[in-house]
Amino acid sequence: MNFEIQKRALSTVIRDDLDALVVLWPTQDAELLASKDPIAALVKSALQHGDFEHKAGSALTLYAQAGVKTRHLVIVSVADGSPSQVRTAVNAAWSVLKSVKVKRMGVHAPFDLTAKTLQVAASTLAQASYSYTTTLSQAKPRSLKWVVFSTPQVLAEQRAAVAHAQALVSGIEVAKEWANRPANHATPAMLADAAKSIAKGASFKCEVLGPKEVSKLGMGAFLAVARGSVEPLRFIVMRYNGASSTQAPVVLVGKGITFDTGGISMKPAPEMDEMKFDMCGAASVLGVFKALGELKPNINVVGLIPATENMPDGSAVKPGDVVTSMSGQTIEILNTDAEGRLVLCDALTYAERFKPRAVIDIATLTGACVIALGGVRSGLFTADNALAEMIHLAGESSGDTCWRMPLDDDYAEGLKSRFADVANVAGRQAGAVTAAKFLQRFASNYPWAHLDIAGTAWRSGAAKGATGRPVSLLLSYLLIQAEQKTLKLAASHRK
Incomplete structure (x- = not known):
């Protein structure tokens, strides 16, 4: 359009x-x-x-x-x-x-x-x-x-708004397209091809790692989730370089579970078809990069997508298994249906190599967040007040809203394990918070925020389909960051 x-x-x-x-x-x-x-x-x-x-x-x-x-x-x-x-x-x-x-x-x-x-x-x-x-x-x-929009007076800011809207719509529709596709039309390999297609041009780079490369990196948690699927995993690394190489990037990490059966901890059959939407976090990263290519803002952005299916064959990871993450921390997998945090934790460790100014992970992570916030606002988790304020502002200004949730250390008590450094689940109470506390363990070396989009990324029922959220929120956040950098650079030149 x-x-x-x-x-x-x-x-x-x-x-x-x-x-x-x-x-x-x-x-x-x-x-x-x-x-x-x-x-x-x-x-x-x-x-x-x-x-x-x-x-x-x-x-x-x-x-x-x-x-x-x-x-x-x-x-x-x-x-x-x-x-x-x-x-x-x-x-x-x-x-x-x-x-x-x-x-x-x-x-x-x-x-x-x-x-x-x-x-x-x-x-x-x-x-x-x-x-x-x-x-x-x-x-x-x-x-x-x-x-064609028309109005009695058109200023430069309105022309810029139309350009923004054009890019935003392109990004949202990319996100919706890949989230809506059935799992057999959106495999990890297909997602990787989509990322390569989007990340074209002088400002872009795209690297795709397969099982061998991921194994060499020591991503034991990610590999564990992928073991039960015949579809080989892909770890997608996208880069948009819109600013000086000295400028630290923002890293977006999108959960890319292209279909989630729950693994050995099998989900019930009703509505399992909707688990094709479990890669909406990954789809939102693809959408953001599509929009970046059209707007070309003055910022550096990295997109990380750990993509795999979660399937229950004879080689699948079992409840009680202990795996070693890329960070070296061991994880007792008490529930194989809590797989999103396992692929994300290794991606969060990988993000350290970019020396990021901020890392935001985006995931359809917990049904508990749906119970807490419904389908209106995404859940925002971070211990960084400045980052929380900026993301919240981006959500309010874009209409793609979020709500900050707690991250008290007491919530991590349920993640303790006798057989590993941490368990991957902590019971039913405050499930969205304990999932975020798990991820926080792997994101201690940079400003980090987690967006739980389980309630906002898609709709069920007669209107079943992806919403394209939170592409608008993320793009708004990145453009605010780019504008601030531009203003700071201009101020330094005037001195």
Whole structure:
């Protein structure tokens, strides 16, 4: 999907040859209603008759309206014009148009759109019009290809917002594509190929390690999870170099369990098909790198994806087995269904070699986080207050929100083992926290944060599918970091 923005008046936009035109109508519209524009006259009449109201999502739908060249016209209220109200309005407009074959759409705001509002409108429209087609024999691909936003005034920040939205949508759709694919269409090797395809160009590097290389590194925890699968593991190392080589990178670590049966600690059959989504952390890293390639920010980023299936054949790791991680710490595997933390802990140790400014791991890690936060906010775990504040800010500004959870040392008591340095589970209570405490043991040499996205990465039921979260949060965080670095560099040059 392609976006652009133009400086236009509503009176000229209605003469454009579009398949559909959506007009975002604000509550503060006295001047608009007093104008001689034919759209204003329609709205005024509808308000007087009670057929339209200043409530986000309230819509007027017209076809082949006199004086309007576009076939389908939807006027939708954005109420106070806040991002959440705009999101509601755009969803309402698309619900009217989704059954229509719309290739070219205009979205006009007869008021000044903020950069944030533009991003929300574009990403909401892309999300609403997205359709998965890869494994359908008679797929109906998305018809909407081109969207032009228009507003009476267009500033540089709004043009930048559209570029941001374009990249963000590209990244989210990469994440959704790979998370939605069935496991036989998203094997570790296929993920590695996708990473190579994304990490092209002068600013990128991509290295893929197989079982032999991972064994030489001493990644015993990662290898243990992969033992039961006939699909060979892949350890994917992506690098985006957008700044000086002296600048420490941010490292993103995405859990890449391409299918999770639970291993010997087998999951129940109902809804096990959804365990193809257990690599949403990995998919989000792919999505972020796709967006980085389009935006080219001044920052260095490393993406680490430990990718494998968790299967229960005769060679699979057993409950009670003890393995040695890359860090040298031994782990008693009490539950083979707590495998995500095992592949992540070795990746977190590997991350040390990059001397990172920060490391963020992203994982569909625990059902306990779903119970705690539902599908609204991702769980954020970190002992670093500055990092927590920055990630939280990125979540709030992007609308891809998270919530900080505790990491008190007392929660680690349940991870003690008589037969190893640490156990991989600690019982049912505070399961999301104890999982984070396990990971924290392997991330002590740099600022670290863990995002548990088990509740936010996909939806179940009739709307089953990946959400593309937390690509927006991560991209927002990285762009904030890049901007801060740029400002600091500029300040140092002025001295």
